[in-house]
Amino acid sequence: MNKPMIGLPLCRWQLTDRDIGWFHLVGEKYISSVTGYGAFPLMIPAFGDDLDMDTVLDSVSGIMFGGSLSNIHPSFYDDEHPGLGLADKPRDATVLRLMRACLERGIPFIGICRGVQEMNVLFGGTLHREVHAVDGRLDHREVKDVPDDVAYGPIHNVTLTDGGLLHRVIGDREMMVNSLHGQGIDRLGEGLQVEAVCEDGQIEAVSVIGAKAFALGVQWHPEYRYWENPQYDKLLSAFHEAARVYQAKKLERKKEAIAMT
Template sequence: MIGLPLCRWQLTSRDIGWFHLVGEKYIHAVTGFGAFPLMIPAFGDDLDMDTVLDSVSGIMFGGSLSNVHPSFYGDDHPGLGLADKPRDETVLRLLRACIDRGIPFLGICRGMQEMNVLFGGTLHREVHEVEGRLDHREVKDVPDDVAYGPIHNVTLTEGGLLHRVIGDREMMVNSLHGQGIDRLGEGLQVEAVCDDGQIEAVSVTGAKAFALGVQWHPEYRYWENPQYDKLLQAFHDAAKAYQAKKLEARLEAVEA
């Protein structure tokens, strides 16, 4: 099972109008590789962490319409756009637990930004307002294939995790984010950079298992993009290896 953390939004004005949601494309990026998605509610400190971690072989921290609230990276700014503090609280706990336990994970878009915040980094709230940066935001009112189509180049860090997975030093990626990494968190390694200097992928230095975040969306029609497919396959291979290791440990415990 691959965990998918959910967003928590109030879609009606009623007190019972709260919904826990995840994009269907992330579900397909799990089931398409033969895994089963375990939905993880945004319960913050009330989440039964042990039950979740004992059940999964990996976690995919997907993107969202919301942004990480600035209070989680030490900024008193009220934030821009939709906020989702319950998700922030839940995911930051889950990320730390995955790192401690050696559970493989992949951060996508917001998921990569959450990784940076966990490690003490900060975010640009409007990348397009930073001098020299491209406008990385989603192109509106166009077909999905255009909005999610390759839009800019990234250069992969030679010898890094992503380079080893993809096998190429460069790749074209889509871009649908308004926020992005400003100060890199201590303990993270840069895995890819856009031609404008914006960090586009990071990994956890010295991680026990696959621990990678990318700013683009490899889940979108990954079967049509060999590089996206390689990235998702590498994550799922790591999850399978972790699951096999868990089963082996259980068998040894039973035999003992």
């Protein structure tokens, strides 16, 4: 296959009361932000420990850990709180395995919204369950009952870390971004670098220090109409370019292995 294959982890929700009422789902905008850059989406079911990890990792050249209606269950960051809103423990277990494996293999990945929170939890960080309830923080939740272009429109400013990965990708020190999250990073995970901070002090983007490949997460949604936003396009383009580089290296290794047989 000439196209890089980008993995999209799925959510697992029970949409009916039947025992067979479980569905594996992903938002179409994430699929579009893969195909729109000439890649092919590979859906990754939320099988947790039963996921055939080698098959997935051997197939992909990058993974996009997208957003979701669900929240990471607090038990995954050693909190006994029962959690707020919709939970999805199968996704939690699956994604944390996948992220760790990507880092070990040097497979590029990007975390979006829930994805950046998953990165923080993987590295031992914690989450605010209600950012709007934290003293001094803005209300980062989605504005309800408005058109998509309003809900996903620019809401607040973020300042990018000078010289950081995101700054190098975007080329600007500031961005106006959308905001549709209730939870957010509290204690930063060890091994992560802050890449962007909201005007209220909330961490909005992180990268993995010393990662072998592109490993960046953002709290906003750059996949929404990325073609209309040059900064969003630069971010997604950088991820996809890293995936193409990984794919080229993978094909070269395969050719070398064949030549040696």
